[in-house]
Amino acid sequence: MVRWEPGAEGRLQAAALNLYAERGFEQTTTADIAQSVGLTERTFFRYFADKREVLFAGQEHFEQVFLDGVAAAPAGASALDVVASALEAASAYFPDERRQHSRVRYAVISANPGLQERELLKMATLADAMARALQERGVDEAHAVLAAETGTTVFTVSYRRWMAEGEERSLAAVQADTLADLRALVLAAG
Amino acid sequence: MVRWEPGAEGRLQAAALNLYAERGFEQTTTADIAQSVGLTERTFFRYFADKREVLFAGQEHFEQVFLDGVAAAPAGASALDVVASALEAASAYFPDERRQHSRVRYAVISANPGLQERELLKMATLADAMARALQERGVDEAHAVLAAETGTTVFTVSYRRWMAEGEERSLAAVQADTLADLRALVLAAG
Numbered sequence: 001m002v003r004w005e006p007g008a009e010g011r012l013q014a015a016a017l018n019l020y021a022e023r024g025f026e027q028t029t030t031a032d033i034a035q036s037v038g039l040t041e042r043t044f045f046r047y048f049a050d051k052r053e054v055l056f057a058g059q060e061h062f063e064q065v066f067l068d069g070v071a072a073a074p075a076g077a078s079a080l081d082v083v084a085s086a087l088e089a090a091s092a093y094f095p096d097e098r099r100q101h102s103r104v105r106y107a108v109i110s111a112n113p114g115l116q117e118r119e120l121l122k123m124a125t126l127a128d129a130m131a132r133a134l135q136e137r138g139v140d141e142a143h144a145v146l147a148a149e150t151g152t153t154v155f156t157v158s159y160r161r162w163m164a165e166g167e168e169r170s171l172a173a174v175q176a177d178t179l180a181d182l183r184a185l186v187l188a189a190g
Numbered sequence: 191m192v193r194w195e196p197g198a199e200g201r202l203q204a205a206a207l208n209l210y211a212e213r214g215f216e217q218t219t220t221a222d223i224a225q226s227v228g229l230t231e232r233t234f235f236r237y238f239a240d241k242r243e244v245l246f247a248g249q250e251h252f253e254q255v256f257l258d259g260v261a262a263a264p265a266g267a268s269a270l271d272v273v274a275s276a277l278e279a280a281s282a283y284f285p286d287e288r289r290q291h292s293r294v295r296y297a298v299i300s301a302n303p304g305l306q307e308r309e310l311l312k313m314a315t316l317a318d319a320m321a322r323a324l325q326e327r328g329v330d331e332a333h334a335v336l337a338a339e340t341g342t343t344v345f346t347v348s349y350r351r352w353m354a355e356g357e358e359r360s361l362a363a364v365q366a367d368t369l370a371d372l373r374a375l376v377l378a379a380g
Contacts, residue, residue, distance in 0.1 A: 080379035116314070117307035124310055146347050146371050153339045161332065179379075181336050186376045189270035189369075 009047045009057070011037045016054040017101075020108040025051070025115065052118060055105060059122055063129050065093045070133040079139050083151030084179060086130060090155060091172035094162070103163045127152040154178050199237045199247070201227045206244040207291070210298040215241070215305060242308060245295060249312055253319050255283045260323040269329050273341030274369060276320060280345065281362035284352070293353045317342040344368050 015036045019028040030051050034044040048054045069089025073082040094102065109115040127148045134144035158175040161167060167174070205226045209218040220241050224234040238244045259279025263272040284292065299305040317338045324334035348365040351357060357364070 078375070078378040078380070080375045084379065113311060117311045120310035120314055121303065121307045124306070142351065143371060143375065145350075146343075146368060147375055149343045149347055150340065150372065150375065153336075153343045157336050157339055160335075178336060181333060182340065183376050183379075185268070185270045185333065185337055185340065186373050188268040189274065189373075190268070 008037075008039060008043055012039065012044055012047060013054055013057060016051065017104060017108065020055075021104050025108055025112050052115065055109065055115065056118060056122060059125070062093065062122075063126055066090050066126060066130060067133050070130060070137070079134055079143055079147035080150070082134060082137065082139075083130065083147050083154075084175075087151060087155055087158075087175050087179075088172060091170065091175060094159070094171045096170060099163065102159075103165075106160075106163055123152055123156060150182070154182060198227075198229060198233055202229065202234055202237060203244055203247060206241065207294060207298065210245075211294050215298055215302050242305065245299065245305065246308060246312060249315070252283065252312075253316050256280050256316060256320060257323055260320060260327070269324055269333055269337035270340070272324060272327065272329075273320065273337050273344075274365075277341060277345055277348075277365050277369075278362060281360065281365060284349070284361045286360060289353065292349075293355075296350075296353050313342055313346060340372075344372060 012033060016028070016033045019032055019036060023032075028051065030044045030048075031041045033051065033054070034041045048057065066086040066089060069086035070082055072089060073085035077085065109119050127145075130151060131141075131144045131148035134147055135141060139147065154175065158171060158178045161178070162169070162171045162174045169177075202223060206218070206223045209222055209226060213222075218241065220234045220238075221231045223241065223244070224231045238247065256276040256279060259276035260272055262279060263275035267275065299309050317335075320341060321331075321334045321338035324337055325331060329337065344365065348361060348368045351368070352359070352361045352364045359367075
């Protein structure tokens with residue numbers, strides 16, 4: 001009999017992050033995570049393939065937020081403006097209340113090369129999805145790929161700045177500054 | 191007794207790439223690789239930590255090529271011009287004779303998420319190294335990180351274009367075009 005546990009997925013995710021931050025990712029087992037919230041390891045595996053994937057649940061939703069931003073850009077917007085629209089949409093996914101959670105998750109990931117690799121693949125997958133969405137808007141492949149990869153770089157750099165200790169600006173504000181910095185960088189080049 | 195095998199490292203690398211391309215990465219064992227060039231598995235492990243790392247040997251040299259390009263940029267060059275100098279230096283590391291080898295390696299990597307992740311970490315590590323080198327030249331951290339990440343994006347996009355079937359331009363020429371595309375992209379944005 002498979003029992004449905006209300007909120008089990010979210011409870012397992014929160015418990016996993018706490019344990020990874022306290023004990024280290026390597027030192028935490030799926031049994032530890034499940035037991036800490038009174039669930040079985042079998043329930044854990046009903047929601048997540050392994051203890052790494054707990055940190056990456058929701059990738060489809062994460063990507064969709066950016067793609068909604070692409071769709072929201074006005075017809076005729078330049079490729080980078082479309083990407084900027086995606087980034088603006090994404091900033092709503094990371095309100096300031098989420099900053100502390102993001103910091104803890106980022107610290108856990110930064111301490112483990114395998115997790116870093118997985119995070120990088122998540123961002124590469126996002127860039128591919130945005131490049132396809134730009135092509136569907138009529139941007140040729142080469143420019144779509146470059147705009148999507150550049151936008152993903154702007155997001156990644158901004159996201160890291162947003163999580164820095166002492167940073168108080170919203171992600172939207174940091175992203176606007178990073179885009180302005182990119183413009184200045186390109187204009188200063190010979 | 192540890193016997194030194196002349197050229198063993200290079201022979202193992204070439205053999206590994208061939209086997210990965212023919213049979214698939216998952217289907218190839220370290221014993222297969224060693225035996226195919228008349229060596230023992232023990233010799234294999236003297237050079238490589240595992241069968242994945244065979245594809246990523248030489249990362250330090252790869253990074254150093256970019257860093258030499260950073261060092262070669264004239265004093266007072268803008269951050270993106272310094273990065274462009276690094277990319278120009280890197281293009282010498284990928285002459286046209288290497289294009290077919292790069293294509294085979296890229297096909298093997300693209301077929302396997304674990305290898306893709308490792309390749310992404312390699313590029314992230316390169317971006318970090320370039321950001322540090324820019325900071326040592328006096329660029330502030332935020333701009334150094336953005337310039338290094340943007341340069342790495344330009345390299346990655348160009349490298350993929352360079353490997354595309356039918357592409358005949360040199361990597362240096364593709365990179366110059368990608369940098370021009372980036373400039374146009376930024377100038378077209380509102």
